Amino acid sequence: MNRFDFWIRWLIVASAGVVVFGLMLAFFPNMPLLGPINDQLETVFALDPPSPGFHPFQHWIYGAWGATIAGWGLLVSFTVWLPLRKKERWAWYGLAASLLFWYLLDTAISLSYGVTDNAILNTVVLIFLGLPLFMIGRDLISNQAT
Numbered sequence: 567m568n569r570f571d572f573w574i575r576w577l578i579v580a581s582a583g584v585v586v587f588g589l590m591l592a593f594f595p596n597m598p599l600l601g602p603i604n605d606q607l608e609t610v611f612a613l614d615p616p617s618p619g620f621h622p623f624q625h626w627i628y629g630a631w632g633a634t635i636a637g638w639g640l641l642v643s644f645t646v647w648l649p650l651r652k653k654e655r656w657a658w659y660g661l662a663a664s665l666l667f668w669y670l671l672d673t674a675i676s677l678s679y680g681v682t683d684n685a686i687l688n689t690v691v692l693i694f695l696g697l698p699l700f701m702i703g704r705d706l707i708s709n710q711a712t
Contacts, residue, residue, distance in 0.1 A: 570705055573698035574651050580694045581642040588636030595628035603683045610680045638668075642695070650702075658706045662699050665692065 567575075590597055596604075604624075608614055642661060649657035669692045676684040 570653075570702055573702045574646060576698045577646045577650070577695065578643060580698070581639050581646060583694070584639030584642065584691070585636045586639075588632045588634070588639055590632070591635060592629045592632030595625045595632075600628075603681070603687070606681055606683045638664075653706055655706050658699065658703060661695075662703070665695055665699065669696075 591600070607624075608616060613620055642664075645657050645661055650661065669688055673685045673688045676682070676688065
């Protein structure tokens with residue numbers, strides 16, 4: 567397996583992980599992975615104890631957030647599997663721009679409200695998706711790309 571194929575496979579697995587995380591968020595909003603974020607939300611927004619309507623609202627917003635994440639992950643998967651694997655440059659630019667735009671906006675908003683755990687989660691996702699994009703970017707941007 568050559569280097570380009572390795573990173574393409576990495577991206578496919580990572581984007582499938584994004585889909586799974588989005589589905590888990592939508593259907594299992596109380597999963598342990600979200601414990602630190604949930605605890606931080608209750609602290610940052612002075613929800614101790616949370617009002618009676620907080621948890622239904624939280625489950626709804628996590629459902630909508632999870633559906634959006636799962637949909638974005640699916641789009642990334644298809645973009646990697648079809649045009650990026652064929653070394654179509656526009657796919658790389660689109661994925662890189664989308665990833666950076668999401669990361670900068672989401673992380674800035676999270677940090678401005680003091681929700682650092684979400685900013686940390688964002689950084690993990692950025693690394694898992696950004697590293698392979700960076701690694702194959704040279705191949706696609708240079709004259710070697712077809």
